[in-house]
Amino acid sequence: MGNGRVAVIGVGFYGFRPSTPEVSFQGMMFESSHRAYAEADVDPRKDIDVFVDCQEDMWEGIAITDEFAPEPIGGALRPTFTVSGDGLLGVAHAYMLIRSGLANVVAVESHGKPSEIKTLQDIYYFAMDPLHIRPLSTGNPFFIAGLDAQAYMSRTGARREHLAMVAVKNRNNGLRNDRAPYSSRISLDEVLSSPYAVYPMTRYEMAGFSDASVTVVLASEDVAKKFTDKVVWLDGVGYSTEVGSGSIEWHQWGRMPSMRNAALMAYKLAGLSDPQKDVSFAEVEDRFSFMELLSAEELMLSPEGEAHKMLEAGEFDFDGRLPLNPSGGSLAMGVSLEATGLARFLEAVLQLRGEAGAHQLKEARRAVVASWRGVPTYTSAVAVLSSDVEG
Amino acid sequence: MSAKEGARLPGTKLSAKEMYSLLGLVESSPQAKYEFSAGPTISRFLQGLKEGKILGRRCPRCGRIYVPPRDYCEYCHVALTDWVEVPDTGTVQTAVVSYISVRRERLEKPEVVGVIKLDVPGYKEGSYEFAGLFHRLCIDPEEAKKDSTIGMKVKARWKPAEQRTGSILDIECFEPVR
């Protein structure tokens, strides 16, 4: 392998609002990348070796959306490519590019502008298998998450109160975060007394959508030090796909093996042997309330089937032993389509640098970041980040 | 396949008739609707067209004038600041004659389209990049096929002011300068 450790030397973002009519998606990409490069003190035209952009055609409304990738992020006439997937998958490519020795500095951008999609529900349907699932016309495409939530509850004994508690925790955590338009001072009663959106979840337990672009700059260890002292280490990445969207019948309902596999890969690279003990906080998947608990379990941050008990005991709270989504997660920040994973990543980097502002944790030395691409996919990605700074 | 002689490869060919008579052929049309934000730069460009002007944007660092304008300079990665009105004249960089529509139906009257390199200062003769627009050309189709079309001087033919809506179509086409 060419290079040693991989460092995060800059992050930048734009948006995290329900709509952003003031900018085009390209404008948003430019703003976030410009900020990340300024922070990393790199000139994208000279210092960045490879640009990775994460986006998907139907989210953008452009058939070969890759066309629009290079220009706004400084990658025109340079090695630039697109990953059709969550931003964390782009981070995995960056990690491999640096470890292979091909690149020293890689930029990863991802964005989502869901406010411009007027038929979002139909676009979700278009991701379903055309032969097996689309003809069923099931109404809300998130029914698949409902099936998983039900299976999860029956396997672990978690009750719907536990799911609601996740929404209460995250929407309240978000109140301290400027990037969290869906945060709210909501109580458990309010969640439980509102009608089901997709059984067993109410609308408070399903994340809204927000427009955002996030850019991160990664570098090899030697080169990172030339640019900045503010280094956060990317100790490991992992990603995995359990089943195809054309074969979701084979999915292990109530489980997320893709996240477990991704975690095993990332932990192995990071040399993380006891995640429950060695992780100070985690930014994990929570676009549906039950997913936070299931993620905690698949990431081995809780014993098998006991995430809801740890939640009940307050261990995942902002001031708990192992805070989950201190930023408020997607439930407070919204789902920014393929930028959702990078939103989690951004929050973890800021925490590890001690720059999270009002939602800064006291102890932030090692973080796990995890995302899932949402229905109807079974792909997850995980990153392990750490900081040398005494938290 | 290792391309051995007479290798038979997987895959089953169907005729159109066979395909449409397949049991279980599922029809599905995506209901995909979007509203794209033009952003500040293209919005102002469209406003300029409505006023009968072609607007470009200059990079404060390298001095390139971009038409169509951008929010940022792709060569310097800095935000663009100054607006400049550029001439609505230029030369034909390339031109083609289309006999088919966007849906691949035969057109009754062929259409001529091309790239117009606008008379914008700052670009060297023969440089790789230039300021320019993709648009229709009001040139006779047979004329357009002649070698002399490339490099021909053209000028924008604007719609009457009251018919302009702030669209690229506010320019009807580019026509030869006589």
Next chain:
Amino acid sequence: MVSNLFVKDRVAIVGAGITTFMRRALETPRELAWEAARQALDQAGLTLRDIDCVVIGSAPDTFDGVHMKGEYLADGSGALNKPMTRVYVGGGTGVFVPVSAWWHAASGLCRTVLAVAEEKMSPAHPHPQYVFRYIWDPIIHRPLEPNLIWIFAMEMRRYMAKCGAKKEDIALVSVKNKRNALDNPAAQVAANITVDDVLKSELLVWPVNELDISPVTDGAAALVITNENTARQVTDSPVWIDGIGFTLDNQHWENRELAFPRYLNYAARMAYRMAGIERPWKEIDVAEPYDPFDYKELHHIEGLMLARPCEAWKLLKEGYFERDGELPTSPSGGLLGVGNPIAAAGLMKVAELFWQLRYEAGKRQVKKPVHKAVANAWGDLMQAGTVIVLSN
């Protein structure tokens, strides 16, 4: 970009497979992907258990009619419970799949990678052309109701004007490639045609006639790519990936000189530098330049520095690029002869070079001895260049 000096681990291709290329396939996209993947594994003598990671390539989602197509193809591509990503650079995707597989293996994260590309264009109804309406800038280009062929015709015209090539000079590419395809069992539109046939075929967008263009195709292709250690264990004749390159130019094709493909030239220089090739026109023995349109092969031969700018069409006339010529190009039959299932077509070109470098191409085997080969693909609005350099 870091020089190749620091890249210690070599990466090799050890197996390749393709399906028949056809206008309408009975198989679903997932099944096509599976058929190609299975053959590549068979040739490598491996099974899915040996595969650590999967890279999928496919061009616009709307062709197969499925959003998030990588997820949809995951099971057919053997990616279940494995790290899988879909990479995407429009039409350049086919060659980009093995390019990306290179760093999966070279980074040490994966030992053996399955690279799969699939495209099924026939589900788009009534014609895949419709899909191309959505590739344009939505605000300043779509109102002009452009047809996809327009931009390529514009580029071809510019090449003709700048280089002095005539339509009949360019049509020779189509004649050569369709003839080469007669020996390819995968081919969809192999034929013995003349320049006159091309010129007399339906005029679509002057200067482009129907036979200047590759057809609408369904198909899939796959490669097995491993690190050096594994390669030596599974085969006596690995084909090495010596260089990779990729470049993406801006989306504003109306602001660029179209006569020379700079997007490709930059990518080629990156790949040659990594492969230690200084004079590609002398060192490359066989090439698969991307040829969805006939002029594009000439354009790409020049971008790959296998001929000087504006000279490829002259060399073509002299028979230089024939299978028994000095520098055979598209011995497979190319997209013009074998067909163009977008991403799968690009990967088919790399598969062909794999077979050529192992002397397994049967009737298609080029006459001269082969050591080094190059393939490229191209995509987006004349933007994306992807290059791979191979050796045996």
